[in-house]
Amino acid sequence: MLNHKDILSTIEMIDQQHLDIRTITMGISLLSCCDEFHQKACMKIYEKITRYAEKLVKTGEDIEREFGIPIVNKRISVTPMALVAGASRTKDYVPFALALDAAAKACGVDFIGGYSALVQKGFTEADENLIRSIPEALARTELVCSSVNVGSTRAGINMDAVAMLGQAVKDTAAATADRDGLGCAKLVIFCNAVEDNPFMAGAFHGPGEAERVINVGVSGPGVVHHALQAVKGQSLDVAAETIKKTAFRVTRMGQLVAQEASRRLDTPFGIVDLSLAPTPAVGDSVARILEELGVEVCGTHGTTAALALLNDAVKKGGVMASSSVGGLSGAFIPVSEDEGMIAAARGGTLCLDKLEAMTCVCSVGLDMIAVPGDTPAETIAAIIADEAAIGMVNNKTTAVRLLPAPGKTVGDTIELGGLLGSAPVMPVHPESAAAFIARGGRIPAPLHSLRN
Amino acid sequence: MNAIVTVLGQDKVGIIAAVCALLAKNNVNILDISQTILQGAFTMVMAVDVGKAAVSVDGLREQLDVLGNEMDISIRIQREEIFDAMHRI
Structure with missing residues (x-):
C-alpha cells in the first residue's frame, strides 16, 4: 500500500511546485513526402502529419486527466524540411512552412518543429533555399519552429552558415517587428544538434530516427527548489544527492x-528528455535553484559552479529512472522564460558573457535573450560562432536563440507573452567582429586525441 | 483498476460520510483509507477499486468535483500508477 505522505507529497508537487510534463512530442518522418512538385509534396505532408498526429492532443488530455498530472504542451517534430523540400523543383520553400502550420493547427498542437537544415559541413542547394526562406516562413506562420545546425564536434563550424544566420535572425526580427520580433523566439541555431529533442524551438525528427516516435520532456525546477529548501546550509554533496533523488521521481513520472x-x-517510445525547463511563473525558476544553493543573485561569481552541480545531478538522478534518455537532458537557462533570470538580468547581475560561461556546463545555450534591435548581423553571427565553438570543443549541444527586438534598446523590455515570458534587453559589446565573420569558410573540427 | 482519491480542505462534519456515500452509490469499493488533520487541514487518502464501478472514471471525477464544490473541499481521483512510479522502485 502506498504511503499517505508519499501521495500527499506528489499532490503538493503538482499543486504548489509546478510539477508538470512539459511536452509530449510526436516525431514524424516526412521522407516519404518528397515530390518533384511542391504542391503535391505539401499535400502529402499535411496528410501524413494529420493522420499520424490526429489523436495526439486528445490522448495527451486523457492522460492528463486520468493521472492528474498537467501536460503543458503537445507538439510535433518532423524531418528537417530541407531534406524533403530538396526533391521539389521550386526554390521558394515558404509553402512547406505553410503546410506544416496548417497541419499543426488541424491537429491542435502547440508547436511544430522541423523547418530545419543540417549544414555543419556544407550546404546543399535546398539548405540554402531553406535558410533564405526562414524570415518569411516564420513571419507568415504561427506554430512553425525553425532550427539550423551549423557545427559539430566531428565536422567543425560552417562559418558561411553562421554569417547567413546572423542575417536571418535580424531579418526575422524585422519581418515580425509588429510583434517585438517574436519570430526570433522560433529560430534556434545549433552546434551538435540532437535528433530526438522534444523541446521547442529546436525540435526536429532526425534522419536517423524511426518512422514515428513519442518523446517526452519532463520539467520541475519548482520541485527541485523546494527539495533544496529542506537541506539549507548543508554540504554540496547533500544538495547534489537531494537533486538526484528529486530528478529520479520526476523522471519516473515522465517515463x-x-x-x-x-x-x-x-x-x-523514443526517449525521455530529463530537462529542468523553467517558466515565467514564480516558483518555477532555474535561477532560484542556483540562488537556493547559495549564490546571492544568479549571474554572480559561483553561478557557473552551482549550475554545473545542478545539471549533473539532474542527469544522474534521471538516467536511472527511464529506460531511454535522450534529447537535451539538463538544466535550461532561457532568460525570458525564467522569473529569476529576468530579475537577475534586470538588476544587471546577469550579463551575456556570464550566460555564455554558464552554457559551458549546462544544457543548450544562449536562450531567449533580448539584445538591442540595432545589433549588427555580424555581431549576432559572432555570438553564434562563440557558442558553436563551445559546443564543438566540449562535445556538447549548444544553441543560440537571440531576440534583437526592433526599435528596442538596453533598459527596454520585450513582452512575448505566455510561456515565452518577457525579456529585459541586454547589452552586447559594441566592438565589431565583422572582419572575422566576413572571412567565411569553416572552422576545422577540433583534435580529440592526444589528450595527455 | 485501482485509483487514489485524495480529499483536502478545511475540516468539517461529514466529509468522509459524503465521499464514501458517493463512492458506494457508484459501486466503487474502498480498499484502504487513511485520514488525518494536518495543521487544521483535513487530508484523506483512499485507495479504491474502480473496476466494477457503475460509471466511468471520468463520470466519477465529475461527481466528485460537484461534491467538492458543494463542500468547499478539493477532491481528486487519479490512477494509482502515477504514485507507484514516483515512490516505488
Missing part, C-alpha cells in the same frame, strides 16, 4: 506518461 502515450497512440 510512465511516455509509455502510456506510446501505447495509446500505437507509436514507439
Whole structure:
C-alpha cells in the first residue's frame, strides 16, 4: 500500500511546485513526402502529419486527466524540411512552412518543429533555399519552429552558415517587428544538434530516427527548489544527492506518461528528455535553484559552479529512472522564460558573457535573450560562432536563440507573452567582429586525441 | 483498476460520510483509507477499486468535483500508477 505522505507529497508537487510534463512530442518522418512538385509534396505532408498526429492532443488530455498530472504542451517534430523540400523543383520553400502550420493547427498542437537544415559541413542547394526562406516562413506562420545546425564536434563550424544566420535572425526580427520580433523566439541555431529533442524551438525528427516516435520532456525546477529548501546550509554533496533523488521521481513520472502515450497512440517510445525547463511563473525558476544553493543573485561569481552541480545531478538522478534518455537532458537557462533570470538580468547581475560561461556546463545555450534591435548581423553571427565553438570543443549541444527586438534598446523590455515570458534587453559589446565573420569558410573540427 | 482519491480542505462534519456515500452509490469499493488533520487541514487518502464501478472514471471525477464544490473541499481521483512510479522502485 502506498504511503499517505508519499501521495500527499506528489499532490503538493503538482499543486504548489509546478510539477508538470512539459511536452509530449510526436516525431514524424516526412521522407516519404518528397515530390518533384511542391504542391503535391505539401499535400502529402499535411496528410501524413494529420493522420499520424490526429489523436495526439486528445490522448495527451486523457492522460492528463486520468493521472492528474498537467501536460503543458503537445507538439510535433518532423524531418528537417530541407531534406524533403530538396526533391521539389521550386526554390521558394515558404509553402512547406505553410503546410506544416496548417497541419499543426488541424491537429491542435502547440508547436511544430522541423523547418530545419543540417549544414555543419556544407550546404546543399535546398539548405540554402531553406535558410533564405526562414524570415518569411516564420513571419507568415504561427506554430512553425525553425532550427539550423551549423557545427559539430566531428565536422567543425560552417562559418558561411553562421554569417547567413546572423542575417536571418535580424531579418526575422524585422519581418515580425509588429510583434517585438517574436519570430526570433522560433529560430534556434545549433552546434551538435540532437535528433530526438522534444523541446521547442529546436525540435526536429532526425534522419536517423524511426518512422514515428513519442518523446517526452519532463520539467520541475519548482520541485527541485523546494527539495533544496529542506537541506539549507548543508554540504554540496547533500544538495547534489537531494537533486538526484528529486530528478529520479520526476523522471519516473515522465517515463510512465511516455509509455502510456506510446501505447495509446500505437507509436514507439523514443526517449525521455530529463530537462529542468523553467517558466515565467514564480516558483518555477532555474535561477532560484542556483540562488537556493547559495549564490546571492544568479549571474554572480559561483553561478557557473552551482549550475554545473545542478545539471549533473539532474542527469544522474534521471538516467536511472527511464529506460531511454535522450534529447537535451539538463538544466535550461532561457532568460525570458525564467522569473529569476529576468530579475537577475534586470538588476544587471546577469550579463551575456556570464550566460555564455554558464552554457559551458549546462544544457543548450544562449536562450531567449533580448539584445538591442540595432545589433549588427555580424555581431549576432559572432555570438553564434562563440557558442558553436563551445559546443564543438566540449562535445556538447549548444544553441543560440537571440531576440534583437526592433526599435528596442538596453533598459527596454520585450513582452512575448505566455510561456515565452518577457525579456529585459541586454547589452552586447559594441566592438565589431565583422572582419572575422566576413572571412567565411569553416572552422576545422577540433583534435580529440592526444589528450595527455 | 485501482485509483487514489485524495480529499483536502478545511475540516468539517461529514466529509468522509459524503465521499464514501458517493463512492458506494457508484459501486466503487474502498480498499484502504487513511485520514488525518494536518495543521487544521483535513487530508484523506483512499485507495479504491474502480473496476466494477457503475460509471466511468471520468463520470466519477465529475461527481466528485460537484461534491467538492458543494463542500468547499478539493477532491481528486487519479490512477494509482502515477504514485507507484514516483515512490516505488
